[in-house]
Amino acid sequence: MSVVGYEFLRQHLGLAALPPRRIAVIKPVTRIERSTDRVAIPATVAPSFDDPLAHLLFALKHEGTDLAILIEALGQIPASRLLAELARTPSGAYIRQACFLWEHANNANLDDAPPPSGTVTPLFDPDRYVTGPGQRNARWRVDFNGLGTLDYCATVERTDAVQAGLDADLPGRANHYAASLGGVMRDRALAWAYLHETRDSFAIEREAPSEDRARAFVALLHQAHERRPLDEDYLVDLQQATVSNAYDRAAGFRQEQNWLQGPLRGAAGITYVPPPPELVVDLMDGLMAFANHAPDEVPALVNAAIVSFGFVFIHPFMDGNGRLSRFLFHHALCRAGALQDGLILPVSVAMKKHEVEYLRTLQEFSRPVRERWKVEWLDEGRYAFDYRGDPRHGIYRYWDATEAVEFSFRMAEQALEVELRSEAEFLASYDAITRQVNERFDLRGSDLATLVLSAWDHQGKVSKRRRDQFRPRVPEAAFDFIEEVTTEALRNNL
Template identity: 30%
Template sequence: MEINSFSQLITVFQERTSPEKGYLVGYGAILKAYNLQAPLPDILALISQKHKQYKTEEWIVFTPRHMPEDTLMGHLTFALKYEGIELGLLKKLFEKLDAEEISKVISNEPTGQYSRKIWFLYEWLMGFQLEIPDLIAGNYINLVDEDIQYACRDRLETSKRHRIRNNLPGVKDFCPMIRKTALLEQYISLDLSQQIKRIIGKIHPDVMARTSAFLLLKDSKASYAIEGERPPQNRAQRWGRAIGQAGQTPISKDELIRLQQIVIDNPRFTKMGFRDHEGFIGEHDRRHGTPIPDHISAKWQDLDALIDGWIAANQKLEKDGSFDAVLAAALIAFGFVFIHPFADGNGRIHRYLIHHVLLRKEYISKGIIFPVSAIILERLDEYRRVLEGFSRPRLNLVEWKPTENNNVEVLNDTIDFYRYFDATKQVEFLYSCVQQTIEQTIPEEVDYLEKYDLMKDYLDNYFEMPDKTVALLVRFLEQGRGQLSERARAKEFEALTDKEVIEIENKYQEIFQ
């Protein structure tokens, strides 16, 4: 197959401006040379004309001495050595190479670690065995370089043929990857799971139970609010009870359908179960009703394979005690919402899955609720950018046409877009939400309840107020920043004297402020 030269001097590549003029190498060079229809990697590699090595948000810049041999093998080796494994891009490349061509590349150095990785990945991704004899000697090596990307460590599958340990954090039908960043390493080093367990150990069980009950309802309401809905109290409580049961039942197709039935209270206008039609998120043109997608869901014909792979990956990550729970929760929860297997309810189930994985991985104790949806609601713009980080690069690669009922019909093969993606941005966002929950939200709620109990004891002892009246009084004091309004004094609390009101206001300020 004829291709252009790999390493080309650039300042802009696919609308991404490089930090300086340099040579595009590694995955970027391969993508350009073969015109691969794959999303651009989040990080591209550039060889500088200067002797300076550094990183930016979208580039890693190397010195001239790092310049690879300007061949397919040279750039593949460079990519695996410095950029990690990009499964989606590799799959598109392998589809363009014939078996004889890739066999020749590997056979030049069949025992080399990068040749063996390419060999394994080709056969794993393509489901096709090359005419290369099995290796009969040599050390086993890990497929994923843990200096670059996060990987599994427990119960690894080994390939005697390639003498490789498969430590990918997923399976063939679903395997997102996560880059090892300074930010994620910082989050993991905080050991937030132990922090929350220490905090909870110091809290009275009654206060903790009330905190969890409040956060449960708060999270349920927030999850609907993110979707632009305001459900009645009983519906929010029903979904809250479902969140409270997260982690108890293993995820399966039937369990996902059960969760959807809880989310969709009235299925009159929603086709329940897995989609049997295409789907998208976005708007319709006001005049003609033509779809204007922000995200195109996986093709409905691909859902069986994708969901089976997603469930298998979830089981693999759950059993791997070494794989960080927040990383696993992000892969599973965001992977689900990107596939978007239902006509409705995907977003709320996606956020439920965060609770589920954290509990199954024993990151948090049973009965403790992480109000992830409430945190996301506070940071909605950031959350949407994280979702768009997946959707936008794929929109230009999905070929579609509008249908008669103003839906979309996907025309090309898109399954690998949902199987393989870089989830680093999604993981960093979720970890920041978990940190905020542990360091701020839960302690603040516990602190409030402890202060509320002090205020309640005071009002019980001196005024013998019923619980309902105490709650109303405290709410009015909160709204008045420690002072009772004239209307409340004249109406709900007309039985209190002016002196008693002043005493109550002073006590409130002493406790709460």
């Protein structure tokens, strides 16, 4: 199989960058054909010789923009090669993009370059990618319109799933639905959302919060609507509020290596190695700059997914990163003004029900990154870590957030249309059931609540255990009537 473009660069130059989403290969086809993981290239279109710059320009034209591969590859391509190509085609969009990136990759200027011409070109094709505001480089007539900066940038392809999520306007639908509930019902549904978002965010970490910790996290979720910009001090405050062990509370971003570990013993059990500590401040500066400026330019749910997943991939603290990453999802939506009047989407509730999918989305990034590290077991709880990737740590700086965004759209849809809507419908049904029962029977409020909830959870049936428990003060006819009206309510909710 003859590879071309980005995969040729990876193999030919020995790059540490992760493979492209689709590998371009020469196939007996008459036109370029794209599938899930391949781009079939006709031999007549492919570069005709093993010249890295030719393959790089081919990739920019036909495969899109992969900053991790581009920056690492351009560090190995001599300036003379780019200058010669620029002299041949001074108005070429892709050679100008390559020159623009070469200067960043090599921290040097192409001083002898002939004056480029041609119309201004975006680095990321807006028809193919979700993009940010363009920052023009007048010299190369290139607009950098990535989701971040040249030092930290996520990429989101406009896949069918991403475009469908953008078109769905989930935040707008959530605001409209919450407003339709009316004040009292809306407040009750939101109280449920805050509590269960807290419970399930901890449950994903295999923890059950105490009442005090749950109350603190609920308060934290309410703070998301304050729209405070992210900085290290604020994130430290948030971390301290979510971690109960005083020894695990941070004073700043971590200054030591951490890792995630699975059930296996020794180095084989290390499932993910975040960036080394000396890189954390730099990467967090990039992520926080994006988080603070994206709300005006980037769709809110795309912004939230990048901030949430980007944070957990950097893992800036020794503990509490998972819960904080899910809080930052809400923070990003609120900072963008996407959710009104204290509304939240209980995405952690949805994630808890789709944990396998959540883990798979995280592993889409963590597994290949783990392969760039040599880990040596020293003794129990102690390891030596040796990074075998590129010196610029491009795998952490330039990451493909497409899967994370697609997953986030699915969870937001689930949070609105299943979790929040189901709870509001339950509350309306509960009110109707208790009203009907109270019109016929004089029961204690706590007894009635327990019996209705029990019947609701058991497909309309009051269990024998509950009947025996409450029979001394609840007439038999009341049990039967509770079953009747609850069954009818359940049927109406189908």
